[in-house]
Amino acid sequence: xxxxxxxxxxxxxxxxxxxxLTAATVVGGMGDRNLPLDLAVGVxxxxxxxxxxxxxxxGTLALSVLVVLSPAATPAATASALVVAQRRRLxxxxxxxxxxxxxxLAQGLVRPAGGLSFGWWAVLAACAYTALVAWGALNQAxxxxxxxxxDRARRAEEERDRRVAEARAAERTRIAHEMHDVLAHRxxxxxxxxxxxxxxxxxxxxxxxxxxxxxxxxVHQALEELRDVIGVLRTGADEPRxxxxxxxxxxxVEEARxxxxxxxxxxxxxxxxxxxxxxxxxxxxxxxxxxxRRHAAGKPVTVRLSGRSGAEVCVHIDNEVAExxxxxxxxxxxIGLSERVGLAGGRFEHETTGGTFHLRxxxxxxx
Numbered sequence: 164x165x166x167x168x169x170x171x172x173x174x175x176x177x178x179x180x181x182x183x184l185t186a187a188t189v190v191g192g193m194g195d196r197n198l199p200l201d202l203a204v205g206v207x208x209x210x211x212x213x214x215x216x217x218x219x220x221x222g223t224l225a226l227s228v229l230v231v232l233s234p235a236a237t238p239a240a241t242a243s244a245l246v247v248a249q250r251r252r253l254x255x256x257x258x259x260x261x262x263x264x265x266x267x268l269a270q271g272l273v274r275p276a277g278g279l280s281f282g283w284w285a286v287l288a289a290c291a292y293t294a295l296v297a298w299g300a301l302n303q304a305x306x307x308x309x310x311x312x313x314d315r316a317r318r319a320e321e322e323r324d325r326r327v328a329e330a331r332a333a334e335r336t337r338i339a340h341e342m343h344d345v346l347a348h349r350x351x352x353x354x355x356x357x358x359x360x361x362x363x364x365x366x367x368x369x370x371x372x373x374x375x376x377x378x379x380x381x382v383h384q385a386l387e388e389l390r391d392v393i394g395v396l397r398t399g400a401d402e403p404r405x406x407x408x409x410x411x412x413x414x415x416v417e418e419a420r421x422x423x424x425x426x427x428x429x430x431x432x433x434x435x436x437x438x439x440x441x442x443x444x445x446x447x448x449x450x451x452x453x454x455x456r457r458h459a460a461g462k463p464v465t466v467r468l469s470g471r472s473g474a475e476v477c478v479h480i481d482n483e484v485a486e487x488x489x490x491x492x493x494x495x496x497x498i499g500l501s502e503r504v505g506l507a508g509g510r511f512e513h514e515t516t517g518g519t520f521h522l523r524x525x526x527x528x529x530x
Contacts, residue, residue: 207229208236219250248302355424408438412444451466464482467480473530475527475528478524512524
């Protein structure tokens, strides 16, 4: 165990306690011809206490030497033996305790205690040092246990905070993806009609009114869909509105055609995919049409859907792109689709070749 630096208050308390015990020992032996020696040993023992506080083993061994000379060093030596037992490994503490016991046995031979045989003196010294070493080892184990429990509590708190942070980040990412999926399609429709109004300010009044009505309706639907997303993601939402499924794909295509987008759809899917699969197909088509409106306005879009139960659903979307968009890095929508398809156990890829953007996805369709 590494040395521990005790506080100034601890050292003062140790010095004070040992000084009092040493004084009592010396006073108890007043009248003895060895009184000058006892006083000198007592002062030296008290002076060694700060050494014990910093270097317990060396200080205690020095005090054991003083014990042989005078009982005035006994309080400091026994207190130091306890310090060693509390701060050092058990073998070291036992060794220091044995040295202290031998020193007290030598003291019993040199200066026998009045009215107490050497045998009883040896027994009392052995019991005292055994108790000191055991007490110190017990305190050390208890402190180690408390430190371990504190560390475990700290780690548990850090782990809890990390999980909370990860959950919040995941929820923010989920909300961002859902909002992008829901709003990107609707807002590109609104932007297309708004762009037409700006480009043709001299259009007939009925066309301007129609375009303005589409913009108004698109903004209204965007707000409604935003409320739906927040209602679904918010904890405690009582009755969230249903999310899009495969049956909503034709409506999605029709909305794109209404704003002038050229969309050719080939649907050879046999049956109706499960809601989870159909929802992902809807998001794929939605993102493909939205990307085409943003980066290839006026260019035709080809959507091919195929699949059957027990196999997989394939989604292929192709559209021409401008040269400036051919090397554009994937946006948040494509990244979100990649994660969505991956979570569904499917494969997702996209690339631009020969001026055409290709989006490919395969989704498992269990029986």
